[in-house]
Amino acid sequence: MKRTYFITGGAGFIGSHLSERLLKEGNNIISIDNFNDYYDPILKEKNYEIVKRTAEENNCHYKLYRGDIRDKNILEEIFNNHSIDGIVSLAANAGVRPSIEAPEYYVDVNLMGLTNLLEISKNNGVKSFVFISSSSVYGNNKKVPFSEKDAVDNPISPYAATKKAGELLCYTYHALYKMNIACLRYFTVYGPRQRPDLAINKFTRLMLKGEEIPMYGDGTTARDYTYISDIVDGTVKALNYVMQKDKYIYDIFNLGGSNPITLKKLIDVIGEATGKRPKIKKLPMQPGDVNITYSDFSHAKEILNYEPKIKIEEGISNFVKWYQSNILEVQ
Ligand SMILES: NC(=O)c1ccc[n+]([C@@H]2O[C@H](COP(=O)([O-])OP(=O)(O)OC[C@H]3O[C@@H](n4cnc5c(N)ncnc54)[C@H](O)[C@@H]3O)[C@@H](O)[C@H]2O)c1
Numbered sequence: 534m535k536r537t538y539f540i541t542g543g544a545g546f547i548g549s550h551l552s553e554r555l556l557k558e559g560n561n562i563i564s565i566d567n568f569n570d571y572y573d574p575i576l577k578e579k580n581y582e583i584v585k586r587t588a589e590e591n592n593c594h595y596k597l598y599r600g601d602i603r604d605k606n607i608l609e610e611i612f613n614n615h616s617i618d619g620i621v622s623l624a625a626n627a628g629v630r631p632s633i634e635a636p637e638y639y640v641d642v643n644l645m646g647l648t649n650l651l652e653i654s655k656n657n658g659v660k661s662f663v664f665i666s667s668s669s670v671y672g673n674n675k676k677v678p679f680s681e682k683d684a685v686d687n688p689i690s691p692y693a694a695t696k697k698a699g700e701l702l703c704y705t706y707h708a709l710y711k712m713n714i715a716c717l718r719y720f721t722v723y724g725p726r727q728r729p730d731l732a733i734n735k736f737t738r739l740m741l742k743g744e745e746i747p748m749y750g751d752g753t754t755a756r757d758y759t760y761i762s763d764i765v766d767g768t769v770k771a772l773n774y775v776m777q778k779d780k781y782i783y784d785i786f787n788l789g790g791s792n793p794i795t796l797k798k799l800i801d802v803i804g805e806a807t808g809k810r811p812k813i814k815k816l817p818m819q820p821g822d823v824n825i826t827y828s829d830f831s832h833a834k835e836i837l838n839y840e841p842k843i844k845i846e847e848g849i850s851n852f853v854k855w856y857q858s859n860i861l862e863v864q
Pocket residue numbers: 541542543544545546547548565566567568569571577600601602603622623624625626627642646665666667668718719720721722723728
């Protein structure tokens with residue numbers, strides 16, 4: 534069935550991939566993005582062009598509003614202009630370390646912006662909502678793998694605290710207004726168009742230039758990396774789940790790969806994919822960084838039939854090929 538979805542942060546890394554996938558499935562997409570300069574907005578313009586082309590190729594309606602989720606007027610304009618069936622809330626300030634420098638800004642965007650979205654959804658009777666949370670809510674959880682049943686009361690960055698608070702706000706709207714809401718805890722997402730501030734993109738860039746790779750800590754910290762097509766797949770499944778009319782849903786899902794690899798191993802895998810020998814510069818651990826992320830995604834598997842497919846070597850190889858043909862050629 535053709536539906537109209539509202540995707541916030543639609544010109545970003547994950548938002549543009551999700552938009553493409555939903556358009557290819559024949560849906561209409563309405564989107565908002567403020568094209569902020571957290572990283573080069575030219576990259577977001579390129580993402581926008583790709584999504585626009587996908588919409589044309591699939592004969593679907595696509596409109597992106599250039600605006601801010603903290604601006605209630607533009608949200609009202611959007612809901613007045615379009616009949617929205619479901620929402621995916623991706624727009625956020627996404628970096629962990631910068632959130633320590635600018636906590637007010639993170640709270641403002643990630644929580645006031647989210648509240649505006651929940652309010653406008655409630656006011657317009659839109660009952661299906663997917664909120665994108667993060668594995669960072671687990672902080673330095675001692676038990677691995679991380680399960681949705683674990684207590685997440687010890688976030689160690691303002692970013693993580695806003696994501697946990699966002700999950701709570703979502704619960705409140707579910708309880709008060711019977712909205713169906715899924716909160717998705719993404720575990721580090723990578724693939725073509727990945728944010729340039731994230732490790733895989735940054736290390737690839739430095740390695741190809743023959744520059745040193747800053748390695749924070751002794752290389753034993755580990756991350757559970759999730760390839761973009763697997764994340765998009767899980768997100769679409771969660772969206773279909775909350776679209777069910779006869780259900781009363783609030784749920785939290787880990788979307789990860791359940792296969793953490795150490796920082797040292799990650800650097801080696803990128804070295805192989807780029808054909809370069811990594812030059813490592815050892816630096817102390819950074820505040821806010823967690824030691825390990827490791828997802829138990831059995832709940833998402835059971836309820837959503839989520840099953841990540843792409844292994845790290847294949848995913849990194851895809852990323853490096855994309856980087857070489859899309860980023861290097863324009864530098
Ligand atoms: N990439 C990851 O590894 C990862 C992991 C866990 C969670 N997440 C979450 O997934 C979401 C998307 O992340 P991403 O990696 O695609 O980041 P991204 O920065 O590429 O995308 C976010 C988009 O939101 C837009 N945006 C930010 N503030 C806005 C505002 N006030 N109004 C309108 N638009 C605004 C940005 O311009 C950007 O295009 C974020 O909520 C992030 O916290 C990402």
